[in-house]
Amino acid sequence: MGQQAKQAALVARRASTEEKNRALTKIAEAITEATPEIIRANAVDLKEAQAQGLDAPSQDRLRIDAKGIASMVAGLEQIIALQDPVGQIKDTTIRPNGLSIGKMRTPLGVIGMVYESRPNVTVDAAGLCLKSGNAVILRGGSECIETNRILSECIQRGLMAAEVDPSWVQLVKTTDRAAVGQLLKLDEYVDLIIPRGGKSLIERVATESTIPVLKHLDGICHIYVHDDADLRMAEALIMNAKTHRYAVCNAMETLLLHQNLPESFVQDVVTQLIAAGVEVRVCEETHARLKPSTDVTLAVDEDWVTEYLGPILSIKTCAQLEAAIEHINGFGSQHTDSIVTRSIEASQKFIREVDSSSVMVNASTRFADGFEYGLGAEIGISTDKLHARGPVGLEGLTSEKYVVFGAGQIRE
Amino acid sequence: MGQQAKQAALVARRASTEEKNRALTKIAEAITEATPEIIRANAVDLKEAQAQGLDAPSQDRLRIDAKGIASMVAGLEQIIALQDPVGQIKDTTIRPNGLSIGKMRTPLGVIGMVYESRPNVTVDAAGLCLKSGNAVILRGGSECIETNRILSECIQRGLMAAEVDPSWVQLVKTTDRAAVGQLLKLDEYVDLIIPRGGKSLIERVATESTIPVLKHLDGICHIYVHDDADLRMAEALIMNAKTHRYAVCNAMETLLLHQNLPESFVQDVVTQLIAAGVEVRVCEETHARLKPSTDVTLAVDEDWVTEYLGPILSIKTCAQLEAAIEHINGFGSQHTDSIVTRSIEASQKFIREVDSSSVMVNASTRFADGFEYGLGAEIGISTDKLHARGPVGLEGLTSEKYVVFGAGQIRE
Numbered sequence: 001m002g003q004q005a006k007q008a009a010l011v012a013r014r015a016s017t018e019e020k021n022r023a024l025t026k027i028a029e030a031i032t033e034a035t036p037e038i039i040r041a042n043a044v045d046l047k048e049a050q051a052q053g054l055d056a057p058s059q060d061r062l063r064i065d066a067k068g069i070a071s072m073v074a075g076l077e078q079i080i081a082l083q084d085p086v087g088q089i090k091d092t093t094i095r096p097n098g099l100s101i102g103k104m105r106t107p108l109g110v111i112g113m114v115y116e117s118r119p120n121v122t123v124d125a126a127g128l129c130l131k132s133g134n135a136v137i138l139r140g141g142s143e144c145i146e147t148n149r150i151l152s153e154c155i156q157r158g159l160m161a162a163e164v165d166p167s168w169v170q171l172v173k174t175t176d177r178a179a180v181g182q183l184l185k186l187d188e189y190v191d192l193i194i195p196r197g198g199k200s201l202i203e204r205v206a207t208e209s210t211i212p213v214l215k216h217l218d219g220i221c222h223i224y225v226h227d228d229a230d231l232r233m234a235e236a237l238i239m240n241a242k243t244h245r246y247a248v249c250n251a252m253e254t255l256l257l258h259q260n261l262p263e264s265f266v267q268d269v270v271t272q273l274i275a276a277g278v279e280v281r282v283c284e285e286t287h288a289r290l291k292p293s294t295d296v297t298l299a300v301d302e303d304w305v306t307e308y309l310g311p312i313l314s315i316k317t318c319a320q321l322e323a324a325i326e327h328i329n330g331f332g333s334q335h336t337d338s339i340v341t342r343s344i345e346a347s348q349k350f351i352r353e354v355d356s357s358s359v360m361v362n363a364s365t366r367f368a369d370g371f372e373y374g375l376g377a378e379i380g381i382s383t384d385k386l387h388a389r390g391p392v393g394l395e396g397l398t399s400e401k402y403v404v405f406g407a408g409q410i411r412e
Numbered sequence: 413m414g415q416q417a418k419q420a421a422l423v424a425r426r427a428s429t430e431e432k433n434r435a436l437t438k439i440a441e442a443i444t445e446a447t448p449e450i451i452r453a454n455a456v457d458l459k460e461a462q463a464q465g466l467d468a469p470s471q472d473r474l475r476i477d478a479k480g481i482a483s484m485v486a487g488l489e490q491i492i493a494l495q496d497p498v499g500q501i502k503d504t505t506i507r508p509n510g511l512s513i514g515k516m517r518t519p520l521g522v523i524g525m526v527y528e529s530r531p532n533v534t535v536d537a538a539g540l541c542l543k544s545g546n547a548v549i550l551r552g553g554s555e556c557i558e559t560n561r562i563l564s565e566c567i568q569r570g571l572m573a574a575e576v577d578p579s580w581v582q583l584v585k586t587t588d589r590a591a592v593g594q595l596l597k598l599d600e601y602v603d604l605i606i607p608r609g610g611k612s613l614i615e616r617v618a619t620e621s622t623i624p625v626l627k628h629l630d631g632i633c634h635i636y637v638h639d640d641a642d643l644r645m646a647e648a649l650i651m652n653a654k655t656h657r658y659a660v661c662n663a664m665e666t667l668l669l670h671q672n673l674p675e676s677f678v679q680d681v682v683t684q685l686i687a688a689g690v691e692v693r694v695c696e697e698t699h700a701r702l703k704p705s706t707d708v709t710l711a712v713d714e715d716w717v718t719e720y721l722g723p724i725l726s727i728k729t730c731a732q733l734e735a736a737i738e739h740i741n742g743f744g745s746q747h748t749d750s751i752v753t754r755s756i757e758a759s760q761k762f763i764r765e766v767d768s769s770s771v772m773v774n775a776s777t778r779f780a781d782g783f784e785y786g787l788g789a790e791i792g793i794s795t796d797k798l799h800a801r802g803p804v805g806l807e808g809l810t811s812e813k814y815v816v817f818g819a820g821q822i823r824e
Contacts, residue, residue: 010741014765087764093786099775101785106767108797191797212624212798233820240822329422338816351516351815352499353426363511363818372823373513373814374505385520385603386624387799390814402785402802403763404750406775408645410652411784 001137001170002189005110008167009135013107017084019164020131027130027158028076031123034154035069041146042119049143057247061117062144072123075377079127082376085395086133089403097409103400107133109191111397112183113379114205116141116197122151125194126169128379132397135168137190139183141197142175149173184209192397194380214392216381218307218333219249221365224324224350226341227258231265233362234340238269240364241338243276247309249381250336250368254304255315256324263289270294270315278311285317304331321346325353332356334383336368336390357383357390413549413582414601417522420579421547425519429496431576432543439542439570440488443535446566447481453558454531461555469659473529474556484535487789491539494788497807498545501815509821515812519545521603523809524595525791526617528553528609534563537606538581540791544809547580549602551595553609554587561585596621604809606792626804628793630719630745631661633777636736636762638753639670643677645774646752650681652776653750655688659721661793662748662780666716667727668736675701682706682727690723697729716743733758737765744768746795748780748802769795769802 031038042064049059085105092102111134113125122138129136140148152171159166172179184193187210194214195205206213223241225234241252257266266289273280274295281299282290290296303314304327318324328337338360339350347361358368368391370378375393382388388396443450454476461471497517504514523546525537534550541548552560564583571578584591596605599622606626607617618625635653637646653664669678678701685692686707693711694702702708715726716739730736740749750772751762759773770780780803782790787805794800800808 013767095784095786099779099784104763104771109767212796230820236820236822244823347817355425355518355521356813358814358816359516360816361818362820363816364822366823367511367816367818367821368814372507372511374507384624385811387811389811399797399799399801401768402770402780404770404772404775404779405759406773406779408642408648408774409779410648410776411656411778 001172002110002186004167005135005137005170006189008165009107009109011165012130012135012168013086013109013133015133015164019162020084020133021080023130023159023162023164023168024076024080024127026161027126027155028073030154030157030161031069031076031151032073034150035066038069038147038150038154039065041150044146045144052143054143058117058143062119062147064119064147068120072120075120075124076127078376079131082131082394084131085398098407099409100405102403104403105395105398106401107398109134110189111136112139112186112190112193112211113137114139114180114183114193114195114197114201116201117144119144119147119151121196122148122171123155124377125379126155128377128394128397130168132394134397137170137172137183139172139180145173145175180205181208184211187211196380214380214382214388214396215384216249217383219251219335219381220253220305220307220331220333221250221335221368222254222256222328222332222337223252223365224256224318224321224328224337224339225258225261226321226339226343226346227260228342228346229261229340230342231262234265235269235272237338237340237362237364239272239276241366242273242278242313243311244364244366246311248366249307250365251309252365253306253308253314254331255313256318256327257286257315258321258324259285259317259319267291267294270296273313278313281312281314283316286315289317307333321349325350329353329355334385335381336360336365338363338365357381413584414522414598416579417547417549417582418601420577421519421521423577424542424547424580425498425521425545427545427576431574432496432545433492435542435571435574435576435580436488436492436539438573439538439567440485442566442569442573443481443488443563444485446562447478450481450559450562450566451477453562456558457556464555466555470529470555474531474559476531476559480532484532487532487536488539490788491543494543494806496543497810510819511821512817514815516815517807517810518813519810521546522601523548524551524598524602524605524623525549526551526592526595526605526607526609526613528613529556531556531559531563533608534560534583535567536789537791538567540789540806540809542580544806546809547582549582549584549595551584551592557585557587592617593620596623599623608792624799626792626794626800626808627796628661629795631663631747631793631795632665632717632719632743632745633662633747633780634666634668634740634744634749635664635777636668636730636733636740636749636751637670637673638733638751638755638758639672640754640758641673641752642754643674646677647681647684649750649752649774649776651684651688653778654685654690654725655723656776656778658723660778661719662777663721664777665718665720665726666743667725668730668739669698669727670733670736671697671729671731679703679706682708685725688723690725693724693726695728698727701729719745733761737762741765741767746797747793748772748777750775750777769793
């Protein structure tokens with residue numbers, strides 16, 4: 001598979017945007033036509049999942065209906081509409097000797113995707129890799145194998161209908177765990193591994209892989225409310241970032257409050273959170289500012305480094321902006337952090353000094369997402385610092401090479 | 413050292429361009445003042461190198477005189493003159509909901525440099541890391557330890573004179589080989605390892621490191637002469653790329669010739685190369701086109717994948733452009749490759765399909781260099797595909813985070 005993918009990548013890298021869009025269109029058609037087949041295969045996976053006693057949220061992630069299939073197809077159509085990054089030349093400069101030097105976007109080569117549950121990842125990843133001129137080897141979870149097999153068959157049909165090499169997209173069809181280990185060592189053929197799934201999967205991949213990994217670990221996101229914040233805005237942002245959805249990486253896990261914020265505001269926010277069903281854990285300073293009857297617990301050290309992924313929030317009072325930045329850089333996960341303030345100076349300091357992949361001013365952390373950022377779709381969110389940070393779309397699946405145009409210049 | 417570097421990086425990341433330039437100026441002054449001390453320390457290293465029987469080229473790389481020191485200082489002055497990439501925001505878009513989303517350049521954090529010989533790397537690396545807002549841990553070769561110690565002392569004096577944290581730049585003062593192994597495992601504190609030196613050093617670093625490595629392996633560079641090339645231009649480029657300097661990574665190692673090029677041209681080029689002292693190894697097809705008396709040998713498979721780093725050149729005849737591209741992508745090292753042609757179509761195909769960090773048209777491969785590209789100075793040349801390809805300057809020591817400006821937007 002590695003060899004085939006590498007061969008396919010050589011062709012994929014020089015495919016025109018038209019060819020790639022045609023293949024994407026054909027894949028979308030094949031998926032739409034196969035809707036009943038996909039639903040049948042998914043039912044087999046679901047039955048097996050129930051038999052195995054998979055928990056309800058995992059079953060939910062696995063389930064796919066006609067609406068879900070239509071939304072996969074809509075995702076492909078969005079990818080078709082995206083601008084092709086490959087071949088773009090930018091930053092061109094002319095050197096004193098007349099050489100013209102620029103940077104051209106090129107595909108990475110072969111991407112390995114290792115993921116769990118959600119069958120839409122199969123289609124999203126195939127679409128994004130194809131559009132960016134990369135070949136891809138997909139390794140979905142064993143719980144989803146029947147659904148993935150039929151989806152991959154649709155992709156194959158589409159690629160063949162478009163008369164391109166079907167090895168552009170390959171699915172590992174075995175559910176053997178050892179196959180992942182093998183994939184992670186294919187450094188001769190695979191240029192980048194992207195894991196998507198729970199923390200243990202990502203940690204396993206990062207440890208075992210001899211190939212560079214674009215990884216997304218925790219999302220311990222913060223909102224910091226500065227003393228000059230618009231308090232109504234702050235309240236709305238806090239409620240949205242915490243309660244809009246719990247099990248997502250861009251939900252807020254820790255709220256930081258400037259010590260000068262009015263007690264009534266602090267009380268209000270906590271009361272609202274509790275009313276929404278959120279368990280609130282506070283530092284001692286925050287505790288002292290709340291009515292004794294408020295149903296909160298004291299946070300422990302562990303709380304500041306925990307991604308709850310659920311209806312729990314920790315709250316800490318900070319003496320000033322600097323303390324908030326220090327807390328975020330020290331205890332956060334470099335994912336997404338937001339300040340609520342009216343001050344240009346405070347906001348500039350915050351965006352400059354907070355070392356996270358997304359730093360926001362007066363916006364909900366929930367916006368850290370490829371669709372919301374206008375990337376069209378995301379293949380993942382990177383909490384690494386090299387190559388790509390934050391939501392990764394088409395551009396993150398490419399890199400830049402230098403292109404130099406001369407007229408016979410030699411180096412003296 | 414890792415902890416101190418991480419602490420220092422937090423401050424370095426928010427230093428203003430003025431502060432950083434001031435520190436660089438003070439370092440340059442300290443080095444100039446210490447010229448006699450540096451030369452004395454270098455003499456100790458040289459004497460030891462002779463006693464150890466180090467080969468002449470290595471001794472050359474180690475040697476530093478007043479002129480060499482002045483050129484280090486000039487390098488720092490060039491870095492001072494470079495634009496500070498940190499804090500630049502680009503690609504800002506306004507989303508339909510009014511969110512403004514852009515990308516801001518930020519330092520990586522802590523860089524670990526592992527290098528051999530050339531003491532100027534100590535000063536270059538310190539300068540580039542400092543200007544890009546990173547802290548750095550330097551680990552030079554044991555053969556250069558006395559020179560590096562005094563250079564690092566000058567750097568410390570400069571940092572202190574500028575009243576900034578001297579831990580921005582730290583030198584590993586022990587020559588213990590195990591210290592490198594320890595540095596390569598400091599993934600909690602170090603964000604990127606950059607090795608510079610021979611292939612065995614780079615391979616060791618890449619294998620042992622648990623930190624991402626920006627590596628530069630072979631430079632198997634090609635020139636391909638298309639059938640419509642300006643033959644005088646081709647000759648000049650070939651001679652420059654092969655004979656200007658032999659032991660550099662951007663020297664040409666394999667020459668590819670279109671089969672329709674005139675025999676007289678082929679003969680001419682080979683004769684000139686031989687006259688310049690280059691050993692020429694040719695494929696059978698090329699051999700058949702040369703006068704039998706020509707002093708060449710037949711190339712073996714090994715030749716196409718060898719970085720000679722010396723006065724040897726392999727030559728292969730290609731049936732057409734596609735064969736040349738295939739040879740380069742198959743046997744090259746993705747470093748630097750150049751086409752000589754008058755055809756827009758051939759040049760466009762070449763720059764699009766050759767998967768190398770620098771792809772050139774009508775220019776000598778010798779130009780693949782940070783100074784020649786206008787980066788000011790380079791910390792290395794990357795033959796990796798992720799993060800940065802080709803010569804790496806200040807920008808390669810940074811990455812981009814998303815910055816999002818809102819007015820209280822929440823996600824529905």
